[in-house]
Amino acid sequence: ESAGYPPYTVDLIEAHGTGTMAGDPAEFEGLREAFSEDSSNKPHIALGSVKSQIGHTKAAAGAASLIKVSLALHHKVLPPTINVSRPNPALKIEQSPFYLNTETRPWFKRLDGTPRRAGVSSFGFGGTNFHITMEEYTRNCGDQFFRLQTVPYTVLLFAPTPHALKDVCRAAANELAGEHAQSVLNQLDQASYTQKVPLEHARIGFVAKSVEEAREKLAEAISLLDANQGQNAWSHPKGIFYRSSGLDPKGKTVALFPGQGSQYVNMGKELAINFPAFREVFEGADALMATEGHEPLTSLVFPIPVFSEEERKIQQEKLTMTENAQPAIGAVSMGLYALLRSAGFQADF
Numbered sequence: 001e002s003a004g005y006p007p008y009t010v011d012l013i014e015a016h017g018t019g020t021m022a023g024d025p026a027e028f029e030g031l032r033e034a035f036s037e038d039s040s041n042k043p044h045i046a047l048g049s050v051k052s053q054i055g056h057t058k059a060a061a062g063a064a065s066l067i068k069v070s071l072a073l074h075h076k077v078l079p080p081t082i083n084v085s086r087p088n089p090a091l092k093i094e095q096s097p098f099y100l101n102t103e104t105r106p107w108f109k110r111l112d113g114t115p116r117r118a119g120v121s122s123f124g125f126g127g128t129n130f131h132i133t134m135e136e137y138t139r140n141c142g143d144q145f146f147r148l149q150t151v152p153y154t155v156l157l158f159a160p161t162p163h164a165l166k167d168v169c170r171a172a173a174n175e176l177a178g179e180h181a182q183s184v185l186n187q188l189d190q191a192s193y194t195q196k197v198p199l200e201h202a203r204i205g206f207v208a209k210s211v212e213e214a215r216e217k218l219a220e221a222i223s224l225l226d227a228n229q230g231q232n233a234w235s236h237p238k239g240i241f242y243r244s245s246g247l248d249p250k251g252k253t254v255a256l257f258p259g260q261g262s263q264y265v266n267m268g269k270e271l272a273i274n275f276p277a278f279r280e281v282f283e284g285a286d287a288l289m290a291t292e293g294h295e296p297l298t299s300l301v302f303p304i305p306v307f308s309e310e311e312r313k314i315q316q317e318k319l320t321m322t323e324n325a326q327p328a329i330g331a332v333s334m335g336l337y338a339l340l341r342s343a344g345f346q347a348d349f
Contacts, residue, residue, distance in 0.1 A: 003133040005117065007035045010045055010133075011107065012078060012118040013098070014065045017049025018056060025090055027121065032096045039097045043304055046101035047093075048081030062122030062130060069118045073136040076116065077273055078105045086307040099304045106272035108298045109283050111290050153185050154192040155214060158203040162244055165202045166225045173218045181211045188214075199246040206240045252348035255340075257333040263325045265315050266302055268332045277342045281335040285327060294323075301328050 013035070016027055035045060050068045057064050072079050084102050087093045093100065107116055116136040123129050157172060159165040175184045185208075197203055204221050208214035221240050228234050233243045271278040286296040303315045319328060337347075 003135075005114070005133075007037050008039045008044075008097070009110070009112075009114045010035065010117045010119055011110070012046045012069065012072060012101075012116075013048075014069045014118065014120045015047060015049045016061070016065075016121045016123045017051055017081075019049075019051065024088065027123075028091050028093075028096075028098075031098065031121075035097050041095060041097055043094065043097060043099035045098050046078045046105075046304075047098040048079065048101050050081075052081045052083045059124070062120070062124075062132075065120045065122060066132065066134075069120050069134055072107065073116055073118060073134060075273075076107045076136075076276075076279070078107045080104050102305045104273065105302055105305075106269065106279055106282075106298075108272075108279065108286065108296075108302075111286055111296065152207040152209045153189040153214065154205070154207050155185075155188045155218070156192040156195075156197070156203060156205040157188075158197045158201045160198075160201055162202045162225065162229070165204060166222060169204065169218055169222050169225065173215065173222065176211060176215050176218065181215075185211050185214055197246060199248070201246070202242075202244045203246070204240065204242045206238070253346070254349045255337060255347035257337075258329060260322065260325050260329060263319055263329050265312070265319055267328075268335060269302060271335065271339065272302065275339055277339045278335040281338050282331050285331040289327065297324075297327055297331055300324050301331070 013031060015031065017024060031047075050064050051061070054064060068079060071077075078101050080101060080103050082102070084100055087100050109116065115138055118134045120132040120134065121130070122132075155172075157165065157168050159168045172184075172188065175181070178184070192205070204225070206217045206221065208217055217238060217240055220236065220238060221242075224234070224236055224240060224242070228242070231242075231244075235241045268278065272282060282298050282301070286298055289295065289297050300319050306312055306315065319325060
């Protein structure tokens with residue numbers, strides 16, 4: 001009420017949640033009383049506590065919760081509460097606006113246009129009880145291709161001949177062994193998508209999460225170049241790829257999309273979590289479904305966590321229904337297509 005918005009516009013509550021037999025039901029009843037106002041009592045608010053992951057940090061517990069929810073709003077991700085096998089039946093949570101969020105899930109924007117909102121509860125010794133309301137900062141990122149989380153580095157090296165390529169690899173390995181290794185890896189990553197590789201040049205490439213992994217894969221690459229002399233193309237299970245020259249780019253590119261039968265619950269979840277371009281397609285699909293009076297597509301493809309095989313089967317069967325499966329696969333396809341296009345891909349057909 002003080003923050004100036006109704007309880008039903010909140011999507012995430014970070015509870016104090018110590019896991020005690022008396023404390024949790026008491027806290028839950030308080031939350032139920034406040035957040036059932038103007039609510040259909042259909043589960044729509046993710047409930048969790050960071051204590052399941054880091055324990056009770058005593059005086060710092062509220063600060064830890066605040067950090068967790070700040071990151072959730074920034075990354076537009078509903079973070080999981082781990083180590084929950086099933087909700088306490090005494091809570092009767094299914095008859096409340098809440099659900100226990102036990103999985104990392106994409107946080108889609110609301111159809112009514114309100115910003116993403118969350119609440120943080122922290123109870124201190126001696127009756128110091130605080131509830132902090134939080135709302136996302138919204139900004140327009142335009143059409144620039146980006147993702148929120150850190151990604152591995154791409155290393156792509158090339159030279160006029162396979163022999164010269166080996167020298168390029170050795171030079172890179174020496175630089176990665178020096179004191180400016182991180183800067184070198186950043187430069188290699190940048191060069192991998194800014195430099196144009198001549199079609200006739202030999203090339204070798206891999207991705208690495210760290211300087212150490214880049215060193216290891218580069219050493220492996222040098223050994224493989226020695227072992228596979230004379231071969232036009234080869235790859236290694238560690239994710240190292242080589243060609244003695246590029247593929248002829250002449251001809252035209254076709255973008256082909258899958259049909260019904262390939263749908264499954266949470267398909268594309270990692271993409272929705274990491275890439276705004278993919279997530280925005282689903283948000284557009286939700287708006288279209290709403291104009292037809294249908295359930296939001298995101299609630300069918302990325303449903304709330306459930307705790308029995310029977311409930312999971314029901315979710316899968318609901319998605320498999322033609323009126324749901326077709327738009328779901330269409331949204332995944334268009335999300336991938338939008339993602340690839342934002343990264344520079346162009347299809348002729």
